[in-house]
Amino acid sequence: MRQILILLLVLSLALSGYLYYEQNRLKQAEQLVVYFIRATPTNFLLVPAVRTVSEPVTPQKAVELLLAGPDETEEFLHPAVPVETKLLGLTIENRTAVANFSEELRTKFVGGSQLESHLVNAIVSTLIQFPEIDQVRILIEGKPVESIAGHIYIDYNLP
Template identity: 40%
Template sequence: MSYRKLAVWMILMMMVWLMGGGCTDTVPAGSDAPGRRAEDVSQPKAPANNKVTITVYFATKDAIYLAPETATLDKPANPVQSAMELLMAGPKNKDLLPVIPPVAKLISIKVKDKIAYVNFNDKLKKQNPGGSTNEILTIGAIVNTLTEFPEIKKVQILIDGKVVQTLSGHLDISEPLSRSEGIIKQPVKK
């Protein structure tokens, strides 16, 4: 990622962090807060009895953070595609909000050299509600959901098979993106 793109990403993440200022029920990702261990961030679990647990990210009610939601499925043929289908279906938890426009369609997804290439129809871009926060949450949910899988380190979002600069003008998605822990709301350990 170029220096300019990194700087823009960092500025946007700071904006998200500042909007959440004063919240007392979060633990910043990467902090050494008591009771928080590395294994608290859930990864897709190994199949037990032909089941797999998949973690998907949706927006919090305040539309500032992402929060995980897990689903246990009979082991699907393609867990990565199943994760995207769960993301597009929306949350089961009423305290979470969907991040993908309902008219958006997943065209394809493939993983090569630890990069997931996720291809949507143009409705992901055209029906995105706009605004920097919505764009960050949509992109963050896609990237963080897919990077739950150990074989995926980065995600390239495509629209109709093509690389685009942005979804709604705020975040550069022309190159593969890495996971962003800072946007994930962490529960307070009691």
């Protein structure tokens, strides 16, 4: 009887150790979605790309992955945000993410109204996947701007 109890104790300890390990492993590998451009012969499409990260998933990390652009396996995707753009800061105030980007967001942008719309939507969609964010405010060098390239008005909290 004593041997059975010891065996059950050892099995329960082994099982609890395994479950603890699995729970931590799953916590460490979290997923988030960023958005890139796919060009077709007649159109530009904004497409989601899933990223798996081992560190805690934060809105700042999501924007950093957006700015990093597609990886080498995503050969048909292009960055939605100009490559030289930097995130200068990101705060969350009253469920609104305030994302402050470098001037390159505007000066290095090349495209028309559709690509500008995709750029804005890529930033907004990347951030609103977090439950603590309902709206996004885009700043350039710490200042609100009416538009990035003159096509899409962004001088308000974007839903």
